[in-house]
Amino acid sequence: MSLGDKQQDIDHAERLRERTPKSREFHDRAAAITPLGVESNVRAFDPYPFYVESASGSYITDIDENEYLDFLLALGPIILGHGNEEVREAVKAQVDKCDLTATPQPIAFEYMEKVAEMTPSIETVRLANSGTEATMHAMRVARSYTGKDKVAKPEGGYAGAHDYALQSVYATEEALGPADEPSTVSYGTGIPDAVSETMVAFPFNDKEATEKILRKHADDLAAVIIEPVMFSAGCLKPRDGYHEFLRELTEELGVVLIWDEVMTGFRLGPDSAQGRFGVTPDMTAFAKVAGGGYQLAGFGGRAEIMEEIIPPGKDEGHKWNSSAFHGGTYNGHPVSAAAGLKTLEILQEGDVYDHIERLGDKLFGGLQEVADDVGLPVNVQHIGSMGQVYMTDHDIHYYRDTWHANEQRFADWWLEAAGREVLFGNPMQGERFFTTYTHTDEEIDRALEVAEEAFRAVDHEYED
Incomplete structure (x- = not known):
């Protein structure tokens, strides 16, 4: 059998x-x-x-x-227990004060300031509504910043439900190919082959194979997106200085290092996995705990990278197609921001x-x-x-x-x-x-x- x-x-x-x-x-x-x-x-x-x-x-x-x-x-989002009273009261107060307006509300910026204060890699930040949105926008901004198309991610790694992330998540051994140079295989149907061609799979924790693959694609590689702990495969922990190695290699190659902290963010400590491991990526995507049980996510990083979101000024004729677009009606929802801010305050202080x-x-x-x-x-x-x-x-x-x-x-x-x-x-x-x-x-x-x-x-x- x-x-x-x-x-x-x-x-x-x-x-x-x-x-x-x-x-x-x-x-x-x-x-x-x-x-x-x-x-x-x-x-x-x-x-x-x-x-x-x-x-x-x-x-x-x-x-x-x-x-x-x-x-x-x-x-994963429920880190304080279901229905935490302080979070609930913050939500009620915001509901009584103001709902969605699609105009800026201070509570979202207070929240973003707290995220930047607690997260080593984040100088500036934008908000989204799910981990999928956060990783999708982070990858887009990295592509814009580098002018390159390809993004590498570890096989077995889940980085959201968008087409670029649903690559080499699960597949047969035959489809994935050799362990030291895995193939990129879409997870599920409805994903164009052209999308898969922009993604590069590599084996988590294998330094030699990772370096070989990233160097091979370096001329076309915009970013590496990786979970600091691969919880998308259960609980796969980094070994033998893997993240330190990957940080040095991406810096050498001029590749943006994105940490997908959707699962680990504010869960493995007030400064997330990057604080725990002492490694600072270029960009970070976060969600889950960050919203205290409400729909809230975001991405941020070095200011010079995040400036890719800013459209050219009037003197350049509002060329919107020359910047990385980020938008969303529900971004920075005031109720979610109130819940997230109170959650982060409790985590930081308690x-x-x-x-x-x-x-x-x-x-x-x-x-x-x-x-x-x-x-x-x-x-x-x-x-x-x-x-x-x-x-x-x-x-x-x-x-x-x-x-x-x-x-x-x-x-x-x-x-x-x-x-x-x-x-x-x-x-x-x-x-x-x-x-x-x-x-x-x-x-x-x-x-x-x-x-x-x-x-x-x-x-x-x-x-x-």
Whole structure:
């Protein structure tokens, strides 16, 4: 039997299915109005998603009144717990004061000043509404600044849902080609081949191969966009000074280094991953935690690069096509900016990081211990308050190492835990989960008990 083939037919969703009859019924209604019955593809899973009614602190409650201990945390934005009172009050005050006007409001600039104050690489900044928008605009500005078309990104890396980012995210080994010089392969249909031709894939953590590829394309290469920790592949941490090496190489080649801190920004510390690792990129894209649970993202960097957004003056005849366009009706939405500003103030002034990282160590370290006790082949990787459980005991140093993980076993383990009302992220092996400020030691203890029960439920079921 091949990796992941079932040895016996066990319904790991049975417990969850029994607890969610209203969600099962609602899914029929939802699927009639939208594909898969969800607002985003990553929210769909078999047998059906459960639908949430409310959230508070460390918990979410579905329409069947099941209360789940939440480590998914909206895929990362919820760093202070659901419904933080200070953030909520800031939002209410802004709602009472002014809604969207599409004219500048001071709250957005106060927010941008705070972002620049906290982020080493950002001198000037613009706002957007999602991580996808942030990376898309950062890449466009880098292309404008350099006058070059190609952008390099690591295989297995997700940098948003726009066409240029959906390259070499997932594909077969045959399609991706050799590990030391991977092919660029679009993820999903509807993406023109011409777009893929502007993107260059390289292997994260492989210095020799990375240097060879970047030097080969240097004459046409505008930027490298990379997550400082590849959480798009679960939790793939940099090794052996990889980021220091990449910073030196891009400076030598005149290539703009963009850090995609959509996931890590303000999550791995008040000055994000770049402060934690002591490496300063040329540009940074951010989202998720930056909005405190509201739709807010942005990109920024060195002022001379960001000036590419500024159109020529009147004496040059308003040649708008000679600058990098950035716009958006909802950019700097005052309600989101109020939520984001209050969140960043709390993160900068409080003890949030000490708390969530201590509990992160306890959670992820404990998951490795209980898996070992059960005897499952498991490799738990984490940094700070975020990480992932790989269903393999193989080393996880490079993206292709993650292919050894048993995706079906992970999904079944997740379903078993969800049926016991604990959400370890979502059922996709390539995702990750988090601790938040409202989590307690008692909640982590309970999560580890549930995790062990779920590990035992999937033990000896698959060949490895």
